[in-house]
Amino acid sequence: MITGMDRLVAAIKGEKADRIPVFCNLLDQGVKELGLASLHDYYQLGEYVAEGQLKMREKYGYDNVWSLFYVGKEAELLGCRKILFSPDGPPNVEHFVIQSYDDIHNLEIPDDIIHHPVFAEELKCLQILKREVGGRYPICGYVTASMALPALLMGMDKWFELLFMGPPDVRDELLAKCSLFCQRHIAALRELGVDVIVYANPFGSTDFVPLPYIIKTGMPWMKQDLSAGTQGIVYYCGGARFNQVIESVISQIGIETYYLSPLDDIATGKQIINGRGLTCGVINDIKLIDWSEEQIRQEVKRMLAAGMAGNKFLFGTILMPYKIPERNIRAMLDAVYEFGQF
Known part of the structure; x- marks a missing residue:
């Protein structure tokens, strides 16, 4: 039996398996699979999240599972005391840790993430995933780059103000x-056996800041974040475009997997990477809420025609909105399984 790990390894090597690997990033949908009352209840226990991930992967047949609960978990590790849970959308930070510059001076970084009380449920989830599917299906983790993490700690508007106009x-x-x-978050995930670490850095996209700023200011911080090596690291700009940045990242940092924006041209991205890494074509999954099944099928067909030539290609989603109808999730995956065969 060919596993998701087999498909991923083949794609990285530029070889062919039965089909391309498919990363379908369903998170909040796990609450439906377990029949729980709310996302708040679902995310209270690592056992729930692990079970949700395993059930959804088995149900739909894609190639990955996630240890990520929600992005605000990182803020909780740094002192966030309240997360806003929506009935039909992803949890988000409600309490910002940094209210003044004094809070920056007083901010403490935990020495040991693995044994931090806030990490306890994610640790349980990871242990279950490793036991149940480790080595067969890639386990994905998520870290926020140093340039982007302050937005979770103080809000995007205040971070932009400090970044560009505040005291250096x-x-x-x-x-x-x-x-x-x-760095410590990456080290913890690696120690726990996470196979794929999505390095999220919207400030590495020209949609957020100009390319000269990324090269001069952003790149040194990226190098520092990833100073322990880029094995298993996926460069991701939170859905923002970064075809213009890929060449600089390859030459200066050496990351080998690029999770393109739905707004990036796949063929162009693959041409820039030019066999030096894995290209991940990413569907605009917000549109999956309203698209017809035929529209989804045609979009998948278009994407795979642009990306599959020459191998080293993966099909992915961003973080699938909770409101996507199940029939549209299936339509997308059925199309990938059909057109993604070798």
Whole structure:
């Protein structure tokens, strides 16, 4: 039997399995699979999240599982005391840890993430996933880059203000602390056997900041975040475009997997990567809420025609919105399984 890990390894090597690997990033939908009352209840226990991940992978047949609960978990590890749980959307940070520059000076980075009380349920989830599917299906983890993490700690508007107009010494103090956290988070996930680590950095996209700024200011922080090596790291800009940045990242950092934006041209991205890594074509999964099944089928067909030539290609989603109808999830995956065969 060919496993998801077999497909991923073949794609990385530029070889052919039965089909391309498919990463379908269903998170909040696990609450439906377990019949729980709310997302708040679902995310209270690592056993629930692990069971949801295993059930959804088995149900739909794609190739990965996630240890990620929700992005705000990182803020909780750094002192966030309240997460806002929506009835039909992803949880988000409600309490910002940083309210003043003094809070930056007082921000403490945990030495031991694995045994941190806030990490306890994610640890349980990872242990279950490793036991049940480890080695057969890639286990994915998620870390936020040092340039992006402050937005979870102080809000996007205040972070933009500090980043571009605030005192440089205060900005750099916060970035240094966030980079240390990112490094320790990556180390913890690797120690626990996570296979794929999505390195999320919207500030590595020209949709957020100009390319010269990324190269001059952003790249040194990326290098520091990833100073322990890029094995298993996936470069992801939170759905923002970054075809213009790929060449610089390859040459300066050496990341070998690029999770494109739905707004990036797949053929162009693959041409830039030019066999030096894995290209991940990503569907605009927000549109899956309203698209017809035929529209989904045609979009998948278009994407695979652009990306499959020459191998080293993976089909992916962003973080699938909770409101996508199940029939549309199945339509997308059925189309990938059909057109993604070799």
